[in-house]
Amino acid sequence: MDPLVNIEGERFDAVFGEAVRDQALRALEGGQVLFFPHLTFPLSADERSFLDPRCSDGRAKNISYDVSTGSLKGTVLGGHEREHLRGMVARFAQSARTLVEGLLPGYTPHLRLGRTSYRPVEAKERPSSYRKDDSRLHVDAFPSRPNGGQRILRVFSNVNPDGRGRVWRLGEPFETCARRFLPTIRPPLPGQRWLLAACGLTTGYRSAYDHYMLALHNAMKGDDYFQRHCPQYEVTFPAGTTWMVFTDQVPHAAMAGQYLFEQTFHVPVHGLNEPARAPLSVLERLLGRSLVTTRDQNRSIRAS
Ligand code: AKG
Known part of the structure; x- marks a missing residue:
């Protein structure tokens, strides 16, 4: 399968025909990256002054914006x-939303906007512990x-x-990865x-699904042999391009x-168009049990 x-x-408000919309939906839910080679996020002359890592406060790797409160963090x-x-x-944030709603109209009634980030710091230089190190497949x-x-859908623009590209590695399909690591992952401890949640370390209750996904994320990042030897592709997203991917599914x-x-x-x-392809469905099938109860969903909706 081609990764892209x-x-x-x-344009972010381009009108897409039905055939393109169908192809995009199938590819995205199937674990491919939608790549827009001619879609550039335009910056005004004034905004170009923010193309400087000194905008960042040096503590967080991203400048982050919360569309629901208007709060902006991580900048000096x-x-x-x-x-x-x-x-x-x-x-x-608005442009990305317009793009998703135009290309994937079936998602529009369900879509919830998460954080927006601007990343002016060189990816190679972002200091990290191994769990925070995004240069490890995860x-x-x-x-x-x-x-x-819930799925994590992300839109990126370089x-x-x-003219420098954003260089990524993309790994094997979610199910292959889950089968590789699930036998090493312990179920959550009682309590x-x-x-x-009671100590405020999570915003809301961590469902069994969240437990397994986080453990999978950590197991992948912590395995040096896997990082070096699993099947993978290097992909460069050139400057002036945009891409969209379910990052909870695609290593x-x-x-x-x-x-x-x-x-x-x-x-x-x-x-989703094909719920059976979601990480939740794949993990439930592999583990033979349900990982999210209605009570978990209510708890995490209340907390978000
Ligand atoms: C992530 O946000 O999950 C990443 O792996 C980083 C992607 C990037 O900054 O290019």
Whole structure:
């Protein structure tokens, strides 16, 4: 299977024909990356001044924006400059949403916007512990933000002004990876997930699904042999391009590049065209039990 599927279009509000929309939906849910070779996120002359790693506060790897509250974190900028930066990141959030809704209209009623990030720091230089090291192949799962089985869909745009690509590695299909690591993963300890929520270490209750996804993320990143020898492709996303992928399903690693925008969306499994391909369904099938109860879903919806 080719890891990328090209989608033509030069605007985030492009109108896509039915055949392209169907192809995109099948490819995305099947674990391919939708690549938009001609879709550039345009920056104004003023916004180009933010193409500078000194915008970042040096602590977080990303400048992050929460569309629901308007809060912007991870930057040293203040006053007028901060407002301007917020406007740029918010504009990316809106553009990414327009793109997803135009290309995948079936998701629109279910789509929930997560964080938006701007990444002005060289990916190779981001300091990390191995669990935070995104240059190791992983599927996304967030330790403090359980999602109760919802999908993690992300849109990325490389805005590097010097023509440098964003270099990723893409790994084997989700099910192959899950089969490889599940035998090494222990079920949650009794009371552990309740305690994490009670101590405020997770926003809401970590479902069994979240437990297994996080353990899978950590097991992949922690296995040096796997990192070096599993089947993988290196892919370079050139400057001025955009791509979209379910990062909870597709093993990926960011090897190099600077100046990237990213928008996260959450999609419930019942909003998918093929729910059976979701990591939740695959893990439930492999483990032979249900991993998310209605109570978990209510708890994680209340917390989000
Ligand atoms: C992630 O956000 O999960 C990554 O692996 C980083 C992607 C990137 O910054 O290119």
